[in-house]
Amino acid sequence: MRIEISRLTKTYRGGVHALDGLDLDVPTGMYGLLGSNGAGKTTLIRILAGLLKPTSGTVHIGGHDIATTAGRLAVQRTLGYLPQDLGVYPDLTARQFLDYIALLKGIDSRTTRRRRIGEFLEVVALTQDADRRLKGFSGGMLRRVGIAQALLADPRLLIVDEPTTGLDPEERIRFRTLLSQLAGERTVLLSTHIVEDVAQTCRLLAVLAKGRLAFTGNVGELVSQADHRVWTLTTPGPAPSHGRVVAAVPEGTGMRYRLIAPTAPDPYARPAEPTLEDGYLALMETGR
Amino acid sequence: MIATFRYEFLMQIRRPVLWIVYGLTFAVIVVTFGQPYAELSMGAGVDRHDPTTAMIVSADLLMLLLPIVYGCLLADRLIRDRRLGVVGVLDATPTGHTSRLIGKYLGTCAATAVPFALAYFGRAVAYAITEGEPSALGWAVAVFVTTTVPALLFVGALALAGPLLMPPMLFQVLFVVYWFWGNLIPPRMMPTLADSILSPNSRYVAYGLFGYRPAQQPPDVLVAPDYYTYGPVSEAALNFLRPEAGVAVALLWIGVMLVLAVSVLSLARLHAIRTES
Ligand SMILES: Nc1ncnc2c1ncn2[C@@H]1O[C@H](COP(=O)(O)OP(=O)(O)OP(=O)(O)O)[C@@H](O)[C@H]1O
Ligand SMILES: [Mg+2]
Numbered sequence: 001m002r003i004e005i006s007r008l009t010k011t012y013r014g015g016v017h018a019l020d021g022l023d024l025d026v027p028t029g030m031y032g033l034l035g036s037n038g039a040g041k042t043t044l045i046r047i048l049a050g051l052l053k054p055t056s057g058t059v060h061i062g063g064h065d066i067a068t069t070a071g072r073l074a075v076q077r078t079l080g081y082l083p084q085d086l087g088v089y090p091d092l093t094a095r096q097f098l099d100y101i102a103l104l105k106g107i108d109s110r111t112t113r114r115r116r117i118g119e120f121l122e123v124v125a126l127t128q129d130a131d132r133r134l135k136g137f138s139g140g141m142l143r144r145v146g147i148a149q150a151l152l153a154d155p156r157l158l159i160v161d162e163p164t165t166g167l168d169p170e171e172r173i174r175f176r177t178l179l180s181q182l183a184g185e186r187t188v189l190l191s192t193h194i195v196e197d198v199a200q201t202c203r204l205l206a207v208l209a210k211g212r213l214a215f216t217g218n219v220g221e222l223v224s225q226a227d228h229r230v231w232t233l234t235t236p237g238p239a240p241s242h243g244r245v246v247a248a249v250p251e252g253t254g255m256r257y258r259l260i261a262p263t264a265p266d267p268y269a270r271p272a273e274p275t276l277e278d279g280y281l282a283l284m285e286t287g288r
Numbered sequence: 289m290i291a292t293f294r295y296e297f298l299m300q301i302r303r304p305v306l307w308i309v310y311g312l313t314f315a316v317i318v319v320t321f322g323q324p325y326a327e328l329s330m331g332a333g334v335d336r337h338d339p340t341t342a343m344i345v346s347a348d349l350l351m352l353l354l355p356i357v358y359g360c361l362l363a364d365r366l367i368r369d370r371r372l373g374v375v376g377v378l379d380a381t382p383t384g385h386t387s388r389l390i391g392k393y394l395g396t397c398a399a400t401a402v403p404f405a406l407a408y409f410g411r412a413v414a415y416a417i418t419e420g421e422p423s424a425l426g427w428a429v430a431v432f433v434t435t436t437v438p439a440l441l442f443v444g445a446l447a448l449a450g451p452l453l454m455p456p457m458l459f460q461v462l463f464v465v466y467w468f469w470g471n472l473i474p475p476r477m478m479p480t481l482a483d484s485i486l487s488p489n490s491r492y493v494a495y496g497l498f499g500y501r502p503a504q505q506p507p508d509v510l511v512a513p514d515y516y517t518y519g520p521v522s523e524a525a526l527n528f529l530r531p532e533a534g535v536a537v538a539l540l541w542i543g544v545m546l547v548l549a550v551s552v553l554s555l556a557r558l559h560a561i562r563t564e565s
Contacts, residue, residue: 046376049376049379049380050379050380051376051379051380051564052564053564073382076380076381076382077382079380081376081377081380083373083376083377083380085373085376086373086374086376086377087371087372087373087374087375087376088372088374089295089299089372089374090372091299091302091303092295092298092299096295096298100291100295101377101378101381103291103294104291104292104378104381104382104383104388105381105382105383106381106382106383146377149377
């Protein structure tokens with residue numbers, strides 16, 4: 001399902017311009033959405049999920065205009081949504097919670113629900129705990145319930161807002177692999193601050209900054225934002241004042257710094273190969 | 289709507305606090321009204337051998353305090369979706385807000401009324417056995433459906449929606465105050481909604497539909513024809529809200545309760561639409 005966003009703005013009560021004339025095209029497949037805290041990622045996602053009305057602009061998803069009730073419902077029928085701060089009913093078991101969501105999503109057949117719930121509990125490795133009340137679940141386990149919940153209705157559009165926060169590294173990798181496997185003919189929109197997750201799963205991505213589009217393109221293009229701007233420097237002294245330190249590792253008696261700067265921050269600094277994270281940081285540096 | 293009904297019912301009826309608070313309050317009623325509750329007679333000479341009268345008295349005694357428990361236990365139900373952070377996932381489903389609100393309303397109210405109904409019908413069964421009067425069970429159902437259910441429907445809507453406007457603790461305090469002021473105090477003491485067409489605890493149905501009559505003339509009845517009546521109270525304010533009981537007024541009272549419930553729920557729905565930013 002293709003997402004076409006045009007001139008989208010959202011101004012919250014109190015005058016915060018969370019989105020400011022955003023134009024974005026998200027094709028089928030896996031798509032990354034990066035941006036710093038407060039960039040507007042959650043606002044955009046809540047609009048796409050039909051939870052929030054934009055102040056102006058239009059959004060078409062799979063050809064449906066989500067400003068109309070019919071369009072919104074058509075999208076929500078094939079939507080999997082994992083919010084950033086997912087809550088659950090502590091007094092239900094994992095299985096019951098999933099069953100409730102499945103019912104609300106319109107999966108009326110009991111056998112279908114049972115089968116799907118069993119399947120996805122397996123996928124998120126919660127089969128053992130399926131019949132325990134959710135109030136006893138750890139943060140990571142709750143995230144996994146959230147993930148299962150988003151996948152229940154076999155969504156053609158999957159929108160996940162920082163799904164990997166709070167997961168241990170193994171689970172994180174398992175989950176992002178699952179997301180890319182799901183992509184295929186689906187659209188998966190992954191919002192995150194974890195550049196690594198995008199680097200490992202998405203070919204295309206967008207970067208939001210202050211409610212505007214700071215970048216859109218493929219991963220290689222974002223990496224090249226940092227071309228000739230990444231440096232390493234090993235020094236016993238303090239970090240150079242020029243440039244932005246992105247890593248500092250003690251080495252021998254001194255420190256080995258990794259820096260982003262338009263020109264060499266120190267005569268002894270040596271150029272380094274940029275990563276996606278460097279590209280992202282370089283973009284943010286230019287933007288401010 | 290059915291899904292929400294089912295799960296909201298389940299979550300509410302599972303709460304241990306529901307059973308504990310109802311149990312304690314019921315104990316208080318039994319201790320305080322030991323004699324009348326055992327005999328199902330109110331004051332002098334109500335004919336407790338008449339099953340209709342006995343069931344009305346039984347419902348009346350429970351209506352004194354149990355609605356407070358009922359209201360307070362419902363107070364967190366509507367607002368907790370937001371508090372728990374579940375609301376995002378629920379809103380992203382194609383099931384509409386309104387049908388979820390109705391499902392939640394009916395589900396939580398039904399669950400919260402279960403202990404109430406158990407106490408009431410338990411007493412009815414006991415009465416039917418001790419008095420050898422199985423027809424009491426039929427009357428019990430009739431009285432419950434026409435007096436308790438409309439009252440609880442209105443109180444339930446109020447208790448779900450009230451905490452949208454204030455913290456639930458404050459609402460619970462105000463609700464208790466409301467219950468005593470608006471339903472229990474004698475109308476001659478101060479201006480009150482008690483015994484009026486707006487009071488969930490009024491006896492219009494008992495008088496109007498079931499022909500309930502206390503054996504003695506209540507001292508404060510304004511018009512005292514040759515039958516005992518329910519309605520305007522002498523020297524009380526707001527008597528325009530106290531028409532004289534009759535079949536039509538009893539039906540009117542049921543209608544008023546339902547209309548109030550629907551209005552309160554519609555306001556809750558509007559409130560939700562307004563706060564969606
Ligand atoms: N309900 C709200 N009312 C008012 N302002 C809001 C509301 N929600 C978000 N904002 C503001 O809108 C801006 C964008 O917020 P948003 O949550 O979309 O950012 P984000 O990119 O998801 O950030 P994060 O990475 O921290 O999750 C912020 O300045 C935030 O303060
Ligand atoms: Mg966010």
